[in-house]
Amino acid sequence: MTLLSGLESLRDVISRHGLDARKALGQHFLLDPDITNRIAAxxxxxxxxxxxxxxxxxxxxxxxLLGTQAASVTAVELDPRAAEIIRELISFFPDRLRLVEDDALKQDLTALCPxxxxxxxxxxxxxATxxxxxxxxxxxxxERLTLMFQLEVAERICAQPDTSHYGRLGVLAQWCARCDIVMKLPPGAFSPPPAVWSAVASLTPHPEQPSPALFKAMERVTAAAFGQRRKMLRGSLKSLQGERLLAETGIDGTRRAETLSIAxxxxxARTHLALSTKG
Structure with a gap:
């Protein structure tokens, strides 16, 4: 797009605003347009x-993202220095770009756009987690989440049972979505370079999603199961009526959490919810 190509370079913008990446905010900037265009794609x-x-x-x-045919882009930014840069960008895209200056952890992002x-x-x-x-x-x-994480986190999200990265995060993510690592980036791709590699994970939610009550039940089950990884399930699930839970699901209590499939x-989780509802 002509308008995009005519914008001031990112490095010049950063220099003019004195925008140094801050460790406390977990900031590592992507400045290479070839990489950002690939992520958007x-x-x-x-x-x-x-x-x-x-x-x-x-x-x-x-x-x-503004270079795509997206109807709108809503940027959520906590750092007031970066927010000022986004405000400048809004002047070029007043009908498609919006800034929300707040902590994303405190925002219901679904309320920001249709x-x-x-x-x-x-x-x-x-x-990130x-x-x-x-x-x-x-x-x-x-409809889809396309997210950059530290590589280890992305591997945990996409890990299969009985592998070193398989754990609570992977179970929750794969239970709710199809998860794939679609891009890996070395530290040098960022400014400043992080200490580790990074990766883009693509998550496409499954057509059927758990109810809020079932999601809470899954959080409880996975927290207990993986909270004591070295224990067998009959021990780690003890606080959740473990013996009854395992008996009703037909799962061997001598197994460990990392061996269980998403199913x-x-x-x-469904049995735990049912037992909790019965009291």
Missing amino acids: LAGPLDGRHVVEVGPGPGGLTRA APRHIVANLPYNV PLLVGWLRQGAAW EFDSL
């Missing part, structure tokens, strides 16, 4: 979609 066709971006920083990915909604973001690494879990609770509200965790 990985989100799939955005024609007519309303995109939410969390932690836009100097706006590199924001520019890439459906169909996508989240596309290079997430602040220090709050709680943000994701919160969005999984609202799975039906999102087996689903059975445990």
Whole structure:
């Protein structure tokens, strides 16, 4: 787009605003337009979609998203220095770009734009996991999530049973969505470089989503099961009527959490909810 190509370079914008990345905010900026354009493309066709971006920083990915046919982009930014840069960008895209200056953890992002909604973001690494879990609770509200994480976190999200990365986060994510790692980036792709590799994970919510009560039940079951990984299930699930829970689901109590499939965790969560409802 001509308008995008005529914008001031990101490095010049950062220099003019004195926008140094702050560790306390988990900031690592993506400045290479080739990379940000690839991430925007990985989100799939955005024609007519309303995109939410969390932690836009100097706006590199924001520019890439505005270069698509997305109906609108809503940028949620806590850092007032970065928010000022996004305000400048709004002057070029007044009808398509909106800024919400707040903590994304405190926001119901579904209230910021109509459906169909996508989240596309290079997430602040220090709050990436709680943000994701919160969005999984609202799975039906999102058409797709395209999110940058530390590579290890992305591997946990997509891990299979009986692997070193398989745990609570992977169970919750894969129970609610199809999860794939679609891009990996070395530290040098960012400014400043983080200490580890990063990855983009794509999450497409399943057509059928758990009720809020069932999601809470799954959170309880996975917290207990993986909270004491070395214990057998009959021990780790003891606080959740473990013996009865395992008997009714037909799962061997001598197994450990990392050996269970998503379907087996689903059975445990549904049975736990039923037992809790009966009292």
